[in-house]
Amino acid sequence: MESVAKQKLLALNGDEAVAYAAKQSDVDVAAAYPVTPQTIIVERFSEYVANGEVDTEFVCVESEHSAMTACITASATGARTFTATAAPGLALMHEMLYVASGCRAPVVMTVVNRALSAPINIHCDHSDSMSERDSGWIQIYAENSQEAYDSMIQAFRIAENPEILLPVMVCLDGFTLSHALENVHVLSDDIAKKFVGTRQFPRVTAHEGKDASFRLDPENPISIGPIAFPNYYFEIKRQQEEAMKNAPKIIQQVHEEYAQISGRHYGNGLLDAYCLEDAEIAIICLGSTAGTVKTVVNELRAEGVKAGLLRIRSFRPLPVEGIVKALEKVRAVAVMDRSLSFGGHGGPVFHEVHHALYDTPVHPYIVNYIYGLGGRDTSPSHIRKIYEDLQGILQTQRVEDPVRYVRLRG
Amino acid sequence: MFSEWKFTAKDIAEKADLFMSGHRACAGCAAATVMRLVLKAVRGPIIATSATGCMEVVSSIYPYTSWATPWIHTAFENVAANASGIEAALKILKKKGRIKQQRIDVIAFAGDGGTYDIGIQALSGAVERGHDFLYVLYDNEAYMNTGIQRSGGTPHGASTTTSPAGTVIPGKVQYKKPIADIMVAHDMPYVATASPHYWRDLITKARKGIEVDGPAFLHTFAPCPRGWRSDPSKSIEISRIAVETCIFPLWEAINGEYQLSAPSKVIALRPERKKPVREYLKMQGRFRHLFTPKFEKIIDEIQQLTDKRWQRLLKKCGIV
Amino acid sequence: MTVQEKSWKEIPPAGICWKPSTEYLTGDWKTYKPIMDSEKCTRCTLCVIFCPDGAIHWNPGKEDIEFDYDFCKGCGICANECPTKAIEMKLE
Ligand SMILES: Cc1ncc(C[n+]2csc(CCOP(=O)(O)OP(=O)(O)O)c2C)c(N)n1
Ligand code: SF4
Ligand SMILES: [Mg+2]
Numbered sequence: 001m002e003s004v005a006k007q008k009l010l011a012l013n014g015d016e017a018v019a020y021a022a023k024q025s026d027v028d029v030a031a032a033y034p035v036t037p038q039t040i041i042v043e044r045f046s047e048y049v050a051n052g053e054v055d056t057e058f059v060c061v062e063s064e065h066s067a068m069t070a071c072i073t074a075s076a077t078g079a080r081t082f083t084a085t086a087a088p089g090l091a092l093m094h095e096m097l098y099v100a101s102g103c104r105a106p107v108v109m110t111v112v113n114r115a116l117s118a119p120i121n122i123h124c125d126h127s128d129s130m131s132e133r134d135s136g137w138i139q140i141y142a143e144n145s146q147e148a149y150d151s152m153i154q155a156f157r158i159a160e161n162p163e164i165l166l167p168v169m170v171c172l173d174g175f176t177l178s179h180a181l182e183n184v185h186v187l188s189d190d191i192a193k194k195f196v197g198t199r200q201f202p203r204v205t206a207h208e209g210k211d212a213s214f215r216l217d218p219e220n221p222i223s224i225g226p227i228a229f230p231n232y233y234f235e236i237k238r239q240q241e242e243a244m245k246n247a248p249k250i251i252q253q254v255h256e257e258y259a260q261i262s263g264r265h266y267g268n269g270l271l272d273a274y275c276l277e278d279a280e281i282a283i284i285c286l287g288s289t290a291g292t293v294k295t296v297v298n299e300l301r302a303e304g305v306k307a308g309l310l311r312i313r314s315f316r317p318l319p320v321e322g323i324v325k326a327l328e329k330v331r332a333v334a335v336m337d338r339s340l341s342f343g344g345h346g347g348p349v350f351h352e353v354h355h356a357l358y359d360t361p362v363h364p365y366i367v368n369y370i371y372g373l374g375g376r377d378t379s380p381s382h383i384r385k386i387y388e389d390l391q392g393i394l395q396t397q398r399v400e401d402p403v404r405y406v407r408l409r410g
Numbered sequence: 411m412f413s414e415w416k417f418t419a420k421d422i423a424e425k426a427d428l429f430m431s432g433h434r435a436c437a438g439c440a441a442a443t444v445m446r447l448v449l450k451a452v453r454g455p456i457i458a459t460s461a462t463g464c465m466e467v468v469s470s471i472y473p474y475t476s477w478a479t480p481w482i483h484t485a486f487e488n489v490a491a492n493a494s495g496i497e498a499a500l501k502i503l504k505k506k507g508r509i510k511q512q513r514i515d516v517i518a519f520a521g522d523g524g525t526y527d528i529g530i531q532a533l534s535g536a537v538e539r540g541h542d543f544l545y546v547l548y549d550n551e552a553y554m555n556t557g558i559q560r561s562g563g564t565p566h567g568a569s570t571t572t573s574p575a576g577t578v579i580p581g582k583v584q585y586k587k588p589i590a591d592i593m594v595a596h597d598m599p600y601v602a603t604a605s606p607h608y609w610r611d612l613i614t615k616a617r618k619g620i621e622v623d624g625p626a627f628l629h630t631f632a633p634c635p636r637g638w639r640s641d642p643s644k645s646i647e648i649s650r651i652a653v654e655t656c657i658f659p660l661w662e663a664i665n666g667e668y669q670l671s672a673p674s675k676v677i678a679l680r681p682e683r684k685k686p687v688r689e690y691l692k693m694q695g696r697f698r699h700l701f702t703p704k705f706e707k708i709i710d711e712i713q714q715l716t717d718k719r720w721q722r723l724l725k726k727c728g729i730v
Numbered sequence: 731m732t733v734q735e736k737s738w739k740e741i742p743p744a745g746i747c748w749k750p751s752t753e754y755l756t757g758d759w760k761t762y763k764p765i766m767d768s769e770k771c772t773r774c775t776l777c778v779i780f781c782p783d784g785a786i787h788w789n790p791g792k793e794d795i796e797f798d799y800d801f802c803k804g805c806g807i808c809a810n811e812c813p814t815k816a817i818e819m820k821l822e
Binding site: 227 | 433454455456457459464470471472473474475477478479480481482483484486487488490491492493494495496497499500502503505506508509510511515531532535536538539675
């Protein structure tokens with residue numbers, strides 16, 4: 001590709017890759033609080049600030065609740081804002097996540113996925129971000145540090161797009177990605193900055209009847225965050241849903257435009273399929289697990305097994321039609337969930353995939369695997385076992401126990 | 411440190427309200443007067459932000475707003491973090507040449523619940539970080555918006571819906587937290603108390619809080635006829651008697667140096683002018699149960715506590 | 731009076747308010763109405779300053795106090811605070 005820009009190759013762990021992307025994105029205000037396994041992001045970013053490498057006001061807040069709050073109001077004031085957190089911090093932010101999307105503040109946040117207490121556990125699973133799937137945030141899950149870097153740069157463009165104006169969460173697996181060194185291609189500062197651009201503000205007509213830009217500006221006062229009664233609350237929420245509906249198109253556009261300068265594609269930006277066209281059996285998963293699954297798919301393909309993978313990159317908005325289409329020819333599907341929805345018959349990804357297929361003629365056998373809670377490792381042999389299970393299902397033509405646990409002692 | 415801003419009553423009367431009419435505060439709400447007066451003290455463009463609570467709700471019932479200035483509300487416990495984000499954004503956007511105005515001041519408003527209790531962490535953090543903003547506490551001494559529940563700012567003996575005066579317990583058992591002193595202990599540049607009856611003092615202090623570099627904390631007294639079970643026409647009068655009884659003395663601490671403000675200084679110099687707390691308590695239904703033989707001793711307790719705190723304040727102000 | 735409420739496509743995003751509260755009249759809350767005796771009034775403007783509702787205006791042109799009954803809730807603070815007792819609260 002001719003237009004692909006020259007890029008440096010740096011050895012970065014996932015957290016460093018994220019901090020590097022934030023550094024290049026002309027962030028105006030960052031507000032964050034340290035929590036394992038996100039700490040490296042805050043530390044690196046603080047170094048950039050200390051060394052004058054960024055033109056960012058870094059607010060080293062006293063809690064994640066305040067981190068999210070400060071990002072919301074800074075964003076409302078017109079700043080490009082960034083924060084990062086992990087499980088306990090994300091849970092503490094919970095109230096403010098809804099406020100961010102409700103105020104249409106295009107905050108970008110990295111979530112370094114970690115298990116929720118109790119017992120306290122610093123290792124990876126997805127229970128933190130899955131608990132926030134209905135908070136009105138766009139959620140992008142990265143497979144590796146390279147994608148975490150790329151997704152961060154894309155995230156600002158997506159969030160700030162006037163058709164969207166929603167906050168974006170870029171999720172990466174704690175430790176597996178956040179702390180593992182990887183060779184990461186990075187754009188030059190200029191090209192990254194140009195890609196991200198400066199923030200544009202939609203026009204709104206507020207209480208003074210003037211056409212004002214959507215930010216807190218004394219020249220054109222607007223009031224954000226009022227109390228809405230049953231006569232209007234619903235309408236305001238419906239607008240948010242419309243923004244989510246606009247998101248897939250923009251996510252794909254931004255992803256495509258980014259591919260032009262970086263040479264890197266992640267499926268169509270929403271879903272990333274691997275060996276799926278002719279697959280009979282497939283796994284659906286999010287995040288770094290996809291890397292392990294690909295290794296196994298390669299082995300199985302070499303053995304003549306028609307195995308495939310569908311990685312969901314954008315979990316919010318959920319590309320429902322894309323999922324249905326991708327599974328059209330698949331006969332048995334294993335959905336992997338790295339979190340539990342207690343009492344809910346399987347994990348959240350399973351719920352959603354299952355639900356996406358219900359009203360369609362696409363009805364493969366479908367089974368749920370809960371795995372990796374609290375950082376339990378899932379190796380290729382466990383993935384291979386899942387594909388073998390799917391083969392077994394095709395033979396018996398039956399799903400005995402639809403919700404299963406990987407590597408759990410019985 | 412401060413400008414020599416001189417103003418007459420007519421100047422204030424003439425200045426347009428940034429907290430506009432048509433808000434839905436109860437009749438006789440002194441907090442609404444406080445809002446109006448603080449906003450009369452601005453020296454130029456501002457961005458305002460509020461914590462959840464009466465003054466936020468009454469001023470932003472969708473699709474209406476009473477704010478003639480940019481304003482944002484996000485939640486209850488975080489107004490100081492709201493201000494932190496706004497201030498940080500203004501700083502950097504100005505540096506990057508993305509805002510026109512030379513200077514935009516930031517003012518945060520919160521009730522006692524949003525300050526003494528649930529909001530103290532965000533407040534303490536924002537002050538420690540040194541953001542340049544004025545924090546205005548309008549103290550109506552309970553969670554009024556949710557129906558008069560007790561807060562850390564509710565005084566001893568007051569009956570609220572979560573510290574009701576019963577047959578055994580005489581209203582709130584605990585004492586009012588000395589929030590302004592706690593803020594002085596943050597070693598912040600400006601802390602003051604103000605009462606709307608002393609409107610000139612209040613506006614002057616709000617202006618100082620706006621002008622000072624770094625965080626400023628203004629503790630305003632805001633009688634609430636609804637929650638205090640008092641006559642709506644008496645709200646401003648109560649705010650005077652609170653000062654005259656030394657229940658709510660007026661002072662300021664500039665860089666930690668306490669000094670009494672004129673209305674309280676008069677009492678310090680002429681102690682015979684100090685009124686008994688009884689005069690204050692009797693105007694309010696929330697203390698009605700104290701005027702019964704069973705609980706009357708609580709009035710003495712309140713008098714003793716008031717005297718103790720007043721003496722302590724005098725000492726801090728170098729008056730012995 | 732029925733108000734035609736807008737659809738989600740017509741309102742600005744993010745719950746931004748689109749009417750000033752000065753279009754919401756609170757004047758009908760009152761039971762008592764302040765009536766000023768122009769003779770007694772010294773034009774000190776204390777009532778303007780204390781009114782929680784910004785319902786009393788100082789008109790510099792006319793050098794006079796004006797009550798805005800559209801917003802006055804009838805709390806009586808003005809009457810209570812007036813140093814010359816120039817304001818009387820009268821049943822509406
Ligand atoms: C996290 C959270 N907890 C509780 C509430 C409910 N709530 C809203 S306003 C309020 C009381 C406000 O009291 P105060 O700060 O004193 O303001 P006032 O209403 O008295 O003016 C409460 C408890 C809330 N909105 N958010
Ligand atoms: S309840 Fe009290 S503080 Fe709230 S609006 Fe009414 S009078 Fe004002
Ligand atoms: Mg209160």
